[in-house]
Amino acid sequence: MNFDAITIRDIARELNLSVSTVSKALRDSYEISEKTKKLVLEYARENNYRPNPMAQSLKKGHSKSIGIVVSSIDNQFFSQVINGIESQAYSQGYNVIITQSHESYDLEVQNVNHLTQWAIDGLLISLSTETNNVEHLKKLQDQGLHIVFFDRISNVIDTHKVIVDNFKGAYDATRHLLDSGYRHIAHITSSATTSVTNERLAGYQQALSESGLAMDENYIKYCQQGALNLNEIEQAVDELLALAIKPDAIFTAWDRITTSTLSTLHKLDVKIPEEIALIGFTNTLLADILNPSLSSVHQPAFEIGRKATEMLLSLINSKRPVTEFETIILPTELLIRNSSVKPVL
């Protein structure tokens, strides 16, 4: 309930005005005299009147709030993105509703439905790994919902998108490993249905082939559940270690996969980087103090969130239907630490 019980009706009664006069005074309508406006405003302030957002949304059909769907807030990348979203949204008077899909398609659908019912004015979403069908979003977009994708985007939906240069990020990381003398570079990534996975895979592949190395499918592990399931990562690492020619380096494509791989290597007592080097996408603030310090491809997460929100709000506030959409590609940053530097012999 709204506990600050005073309504526009109370004000009207108290001031001997009609409800509509009060409403219009509050909204600074030209129909109302300055004197009355002053009177109403003052009374409202003194009794700290707050308009009921439910009633307003119901009436106006929009809510000044935007919905967010991410796989998990328990992930530095996404929580940083969310901070970027919040900063931009709040500055324009919008509030945000955060939901988690936990990498589940069903939960994603459920969250999106829930959000639209709560009359969000726009949606910011990074798809779950499980999602390979975006009909639920397409339908909503057709009905007029503004959507902006970030991170894990869909190619079949035409709208604004904010991503990083996944190809280059992956290329740089792989290049770095190659330049450091590693030759058997494995790749642990997530579901092949995800945009991010493919772009990073391509960057990895390009770096390899530029060095005249063929890509070996045995060296690539797809962990469908990605962040969720540690067992999956453990199995992937086990399989890699069981290969005839063990990899001498691993490039991991996702935040959670990177740290989980490090964990797993620890458990197996694999020396890093002596036995196996490691570099991966991650935004963890702890990269410097991991053992060993973790080389990483870092994404400008806050900026992603900020930018995506800026674009979403521009869609929402646009007078005329927008048909020209833009995909913003932000640069990643290669942060070389100890986990990928070949030990001096």
Next chain:
Amino acid sequence: MNFDAITIRDIARELNLSVSTVSKALRDSYEISEKTKKLVLEYARENNYRPNPMAQSLKKGHSKSIGIVVSSIDNQFFSQVINGIESQAYSQGYNVIITQSHESYDLEVQNVNHLTQWAIDGLLISLSTETNNVEHLKKLQDQGLHIVFFDRISNVIDTHKVIVDNFKGAYDATRHLLDSGYRHIAHITSSATTSVTNERLAGYQQALSESGLAMDENYIKYCQQGALNLNEIEQAVDELLALAIKPDAIFTAWDRITTSTLSTLHKLDVKIPEEIALIGFTNTLLADILNPSLSSVHQPAFEIGRKATEMLLSLINSKRPVTEFETIILPTELLIRNSSVKPVL
């Protein structure tokens, strides 16, 4: 906007019934015949009618949603708590709205106000470090808002609370350091206005005095902004290292302070645990793979969230006003890793 445009009115028109009949049929009222109910339900399902939550909330005065205020979701402890909250809330048909105070009193007040305007049925809150006045919450409670505190609680508000045994957690950690032979144990904590700080401080102190050691205020550093400000931690560590008798161990009281301290010690090239041992409260999943692996006091974060939500929902669903409140104290877990084991000479 609600994009699934069909309303109860549409159903009524289509089925030649009155709006109220449809509404009652949907809510399975005894006033409606089975035949009509079936008819309505079927039509509603086929055209996937979803009630407009705004309208429902407006009418019923409650929203089936609960608000959360934490300092930052970018903190494993809180994101784990939130997962616990979600699991319990969803299972009972409630949804959650997450907000961050970023350790700011003003933001906390703003978030709480915002949430209540959105007709939340209850509030789950962990106070910001800056907060030393809970009038804003007291007032809301008096007006009928159900509040459950967790983690950082207020003693002046009488309601359900869920915390861990902070005293024992701190005591255990300090005891462990003492048992390991450390004698000059420093303590880095947050604002002294916070419940958690004082309880942990007391545990630390108790362990020291049981070992016949006096507490030395020089060894205790209060970082007002706690998690927020890395500089503050760096300064605290600098000051500790500048003491005539340098500490040989540090016990850190908060999640973010713990990892920040480790970071700082790294930067200063302090060997852990050789020069200084470290143990602290933290729920990071990366404790095992930090350098060195980080001894920690671990909190059952998921369970805290689950339990707090359970209590909040019981308040919300209680027929009669509740006057007997309970404080649940969950145990912490001491996880000893390498950062606190005295190296064998």
Next chain:
DNA sequence: ATTTTTTACGCAAACGTTTGAGTGGTTTAA
């Protein structure tokens, strides 16, 4: 002095629900 315009406000419908009170028609009891 009359008409026109402007000003400042009120009325009432609408947003999508819920719910108590009312109402014909059928069944049951006397």
Next chain:
DNA sequence: TTAAACCACTCAAACGTTTGCGTAAAAAAT
């Protein structure tokens, strides 16, 4: 056979706003 009971449904007000339209009174124009 009539009154009482019940059934299945409709009416209309309400939740707190917003907004197009209507309208007295005052001001301006003729």
